[in-house]
Amino acid sequence: MLTLESLVIRQDTFVLRADLSLQAGTVAAVIGPSGAGKSTLLNVIAGFFAPVQGRVLWQGQDITTLPPAKRPISMLFQDNNLFPHLTAAQNVGLGIRPDLRRSQGDEQRVSDALRRVGLDGYGARKPGALSGGQQGRVALARVLVQRRPLILLDEPFAALGPALKAEMLDLVADLARETGATLLMVSHDPFDARRIAPLTILVAEGTALPPQPTDALLDNPPPSLAAYLGD
Amino acid sequence: MAARPVPLGRHPAGPWAGWAAATLLVAFVVLPLLAVFWRASGASLxxxxxxxxxxxxxxxxxxxxxxxxxxxxxxxxxxxxxxxxxxxxxxxxxxxxxxxxxxxxxxxxxxxxxxxxxxxxxxxxxxxxxxxxxxxxxxxxxxxxxxxxxxxxxxxxxxxxxxxxxxxxxxxxxxxxxxxxxxxxxxxxxxxxxxxxxxxxxxxxxxxxxxxxxxxxxxxxxxxxxxxxxxxxxxxxxxxxxxxxxxxxxxxxxxxxxxxxxxxxxxxxxxxxxxxxxxxxxxxxxxxxxxxxxxxxxxxxxxxxAVVWRGLSGLDAVPIQVWRAAWVSVVMALSSTVLTVAMALALAHLALQRRGVEALGLLGIAASPLVIGTGLFLLINPVSDPARWAFAVTVLVNAMAALPFALRVMAPVLRDIERDFGPLADSLGMTGLARLRGLTLPRMRRPLGFSAGLAAALSMGDLGVIALFADPDRATLPLQILRLMGAYKMDAAAGAGLILLVFSLLLFWLFDRGGRQDADT
Structure with missing residues (x-):
């Protein structure tokens, strides 16, 4: 279970509070108006930004002060999810060891992961020689070999077209289901949330609310969300 | 969207390397200056x-x-x-x-x-x-x-x-x-x-x-x-x-x-x-x-x-000492290149956390080579024969002179690398040597090559502190040319000048090209 305990995040004049829990193994969307602090919330969970108050807990363990790499988390950012100077296989391999050294067994895991995301035989290519969707798949293959129980997506597929984005999100949801991972994804598109996330955390007016069923929330949005959705 | 997150206690590279370089830089500039002041206070106005x-x-x-x-x-x-x-x-x-x-x-x-x-x-x-x-x-x-x-x-x-x-x-x-x-x-x-x-x-x-x-x-x-x-x-x-x-x-x-x-x-x-x-x-x-x-x-x-034209006809007149001096100059240039690049890299990392460090690099320009040379002479003279230290001193002074330029080229690139790829490297646990090999060096090839070329060429052609220290047997190529000119051997000087020109441009070209080859963007 992921728990945000009396969390207070402050950035200049911006303040965000969160006090909520998310059951392990669930898929949840983080939705809210832009500037509400969705990315900031993910960055605090991932360890890129320190809260001024409160704790972040995973399965009862306090991870508030752990550096990003020591947390049980794989994160995909809005951009720059791959190193352009490394091959696809090297990029995936970094999920196993951060120093580019790989054993025979590691090689096998890397090529298995690439096959799972549909990129069999693409290991020697550099990101520049891959399409946007393929680059996303390489990043997902790395998430796969990282074997972390919590996956955070900060809109990594926002630059892709609608059909491709839906395809990638389905793939992420499948991978999360297969590995039993918990998935938390920022989205500004209610269709994405309805598609793969049964639960939604609404971030608005300085507060991240506890997860609630996505369909019910979107069918009956509170005023702050309704204004954002525009219906 | 809120501003970009500030990373939690991030240390892309051991800051000790940056501090060591900064200390060396300050010591190497400040100590000679103190020696100069100390000596000057006893002298006449x-x-x-x-x-x-x-x-x-x-x-x-x-x-x-x-x-x-x-x-x-x-x-x-x-x-x-x-x-x-x-x-x-x-x-x-x-x-x-x-x-x-x-x-x-x-x-x-x-x-x-x-x-x-x-x-x-x-x-x-x-x-x-x-x-x-x-x-x-x-x-x-x-x-x-x-x-x-x-x-x-x-x-x-x-x-x-x-x-x-x-x-x-x-x-x-x-x-x-x-x-x-x-x-x-x-x-x-x-x-x-x-x-x-x-x-x-x-x-x-x-x-x-x-x-x-x-x-x-x-x-x-x-x-x-x-x-x-x-x-x-x-x-x-x-x-x-x-x-x-x-x-x-x-x-x-x-x-x-x-x-x-x-x-x-x-x-x-x-x-x-x-x-x-x-x-x-x-x-x-x-x-x-x-x-x-x-x-x-x-x-x-x-x-x-004119240098090329006269140099070609003067090549026959070039004495053997010129080739020996060319060898000394190349070794010196390569040594100070290594020093410049290593120090610039370390200082650029330190500058990620402290912006003032970049200005520190300018010490190398603010204090002139001859002033530093004088100070070092004053420091070394009571202990040892300064001529024996000519090589080390020249390498150091040349490295300091190229450092501001190298730092100016490298620091912004490193800042961009950390901005774009720092979070990913952090989330993957790439620290220390793994980060240097997997992220920093590959992405910095171009500025590294350019800085190295600059440092090598500047050092190769430098005629400054070596003129203070060198004895007749040991000379760099520029100093050897100066001596030939002083002896009115203009043909030999022209030939040596061409050799120096070729070496300087060649060193720059080799390093710069090395940085460009297969550099991914």
Whole structure:
């Protein structure tokens, strides 16, 4: 279970509070108006930004002060999810060891992961020689070999077209289901949330609310969300 | 969207490396300065000859800065508004004097403007009296040769900074060239000129090799040259120390002023774009620009061509000592390149956390090589024979001199790398050596190669501190050329000059190219 305990995040004049829990193994969307602090919330969970108050807990363990790499988390950012100077296989391999050294067994895991995301035989290519969707798949293959129980997506597929984005999100949801991972994804598109996330955390007016069923929330949005959705 | 997150306790590389480099830098600059002050306090006050050196130093630097910048205005304007084949070659060439050994340029200028040079031969042919290159105008001429390209590049950047849409707007309003100058170009120049003037003024203040070869005598001696003379000819360490303090005060003042206004930004970055300039599309202006560029190219290329031409015929006369000196110079250049790049890399990492570090790198420029050399001599002399330390001292001083440029090139790139890929590397646990090998070095290949090339070429051509320390047996190639010139063996000097030119350009080219090859973007 992921728990945000009396969390207070402050950035200049911006303040965000969160006090909520998310059951392990669930898929949840983080939705809210832009500037509400969705990315900031993910960055605090991932360890890129320190809260001024409160704790972040995973399965009862306090991870508030752990550096990003020591947390049980794989994160995909809005951009720059791959190193352009490394091959696809090297990029995936970094999920196993951060120093580019790989054993025979590691090689096998890397090529298995690439096959799972549909990129069999693409290991020697550099990101520049891959399409946007393929680059996303390489990043997902790395998430796969990282074997972390919590996956955070900060809109990594926002630059892709609608059909491709839906395809990638389905793939992420499948991978999360297969590995039993918990998935938390920022989205500004209610269709994405309805598609793969049964639960939604609404971030608005300085507060991240506890997860609630996505369909019910979107069918009956509170005023702050309704204004954002525009219906 | 909220501002970018600040990472939690991130240490991309062991900060100890940066601190070690910073400490070495400060110690290496500050300790000699303290030694100089300590020695100077016991010595007599500056005499009339010293004050006249100060006056000459400032005067020639003012003239050099004014001429370089004023002449650069039409050249930069022509480059900014004309697209023609060879334009990028010409701009690249504008960067060449920066890595050109001073002594080679002096050889070239002598071949063109010297007593039996091309210009005087032409003057004699039409029956006019010859011109003299030695003295104030020779020093200024050489400084303009070096700094006209620098000024041109700075001003060209200013021109490139004016959005193309403004010129389009001006054209749609029917602006004539005079109006475009008043509306768009003059405001840019007013913002750019003071910085360019001050930078070149500051550079020319610590002129040594030019003053040594083309100046001299009581009426054309810079403070740096006076330090050298007090040291080498009179062995008056007290007076050398007093002069060092004077020199430091002058350069610090000018460098401080120049820093406020800009810069060190003369190289690199997008000069390929030429916006369409409707108002300048008329043949008199096209002819004018063509003529300006032709004269500028001749002014820069003729001396270089002369070095190659005379050097080729002088190669036979080159004595064996020259080749030995070339070997010494190459080893020295490579050593100080390694030192420069390592220190710049460490300091660039430190600068991620503390912005002030970048300014620290400028210490290497603010304190002149001869002042540092004097201080080191004072420190070493009581303990050991300074001539035995000539190699190490020269390598260090050269590394310090190249460091500000390397840092200026590398620090912004490293900052971009950390901004773009730092979070990913953090989330994957890439720290220390793994981060250096997996992220930093591969992505920094271009600036690393360029900095290394710069450091190697600068060190290869340096004629500064080695002149203080070296004994007759050990010499660098520039020093060997100076000795050949002093002995009036001009053929051998020309041959050696060509060798030096080739080595300097070759080292730069090799490193720079190494950084470009297979560099992913």
């Amino acid at each position: 500056p005499g009339p000859a010293d004050w006249s050196a100060v006056r000459f130093t400032v005067f020639q630097a003012v003239l050099s800065a004014i001429f370089s910048v004023i002449l650069a205005i039409p050249v930069a304007r022509a480059l900014a508004r004309r697209q023609f084949p060879g334009r990028s070659v010409l701009i690249t060439l504008m960067g060449a004097p920066f890595i050109l050994p001073v002594i080679v340029a002096v050889l070239g200028l002598l071949a063109v403007f010297g007593r039996s040079g091309i210009v005087n031969q032409a003057l004699a042919w039409i029956g006019l009296p010859p011109v003299q290159i030695y003295g104030l105008h020779g020093v200024v001429l050489a400084h303009v040769f070096f700094n006209l390209p620098l000024a041109t590049r700075i001003l060209l950047q200013g021109w490139q900074g004016i959005p193309a849409e403004r010129f389009r707007l001006a054209a749609s309003l029917g602006c004539q060239p005079r109006d475009v100058f008043r509306l768009l170009e003059w405001p840019m120049l007013r913002a750019t000129l003071p910085g360019a003037l001050l930078l070149i003024f500051a550079i020319c203040l610590s002129s040594f090799a030019v003053a040594l070869t083309l100046g001299g005598g009581p009426r054309a001696t810079t403070v740096e040259l006076a330090i050298y003379q007090a040291f080498r000819l009179d062995f008056d360490l007290g007076r050398a120390a007093v002069l060092s303090v004077l020199q430091m005060a002058i350069v610090m003042l000018a460098a401080g002023l120049a820093l406020r206004l800009s810069l060190l930004d003369g190289f690199g970055r997008g000069m390929d774009r030429v916006p369409r300039r409707w108002e300048a599309e008329q043949w008199p202006l096209q002819m004018l620009d063509c003529l300006v560029l032709l004269i500028a190219a001749l002014f820069l290329l003729l001396p270089l061509g």
